[in-house]
Amino acid sequence: xxxxxxxxxxxxxxxxxxxxxxxxxxxxxxxxxxxxxxxxxxxxxxxxxxxxxxxxxxxxxxxxxxxxxxxxxxxxxxxxxxxxxxx
Numbered sequence: 001x002x003x004x005x006x007x008x009x010x011x012x013x014x015x016x017x018x019x020x021x022x023x024x025x026x027x028x029x030x031x032x033x034x035x036x037x038x039x040x041x042x043x044x045x046x047x048x049x050x051x052x053x054x055x056x057x058x059x060x061x062x063x064x065x066x067x068x069x070x071x072x073x074x075x076x077x078x079x080x081x082x083x084x085x086x087x
Contacts (some may be wrong), residue, residue, distance in 0.1 A: 007013040020026075036055065040048045 004013065025068050032055070036051065
């Protein structure tokens with residue numbers, strides 16, 4: 001338990017970096033970048049700015065969803081451990 005707590009405190013346990021190393025994440029991110037470049041090259045500047053705003057808002061929304069999911073998962077995991085220990 002001490003090792004996990006120390007790792008979290010010292011930034012050694014970094015789930016964010018784990019996500020970015022995932023092949024599925026990298027593939028989808030590359031597809032997004034390619035589509036944005038295509039839109040930028042084929043359409044007018046105003047449309048590109050709207051698409052960029054849409055991506056920014058979607059990214060913010062995803063960050064909120066991810067944080068909520070992490071919090072719920074962490075709490076459920078802690079409750080599960082407490083239930084196991086109490087039995």
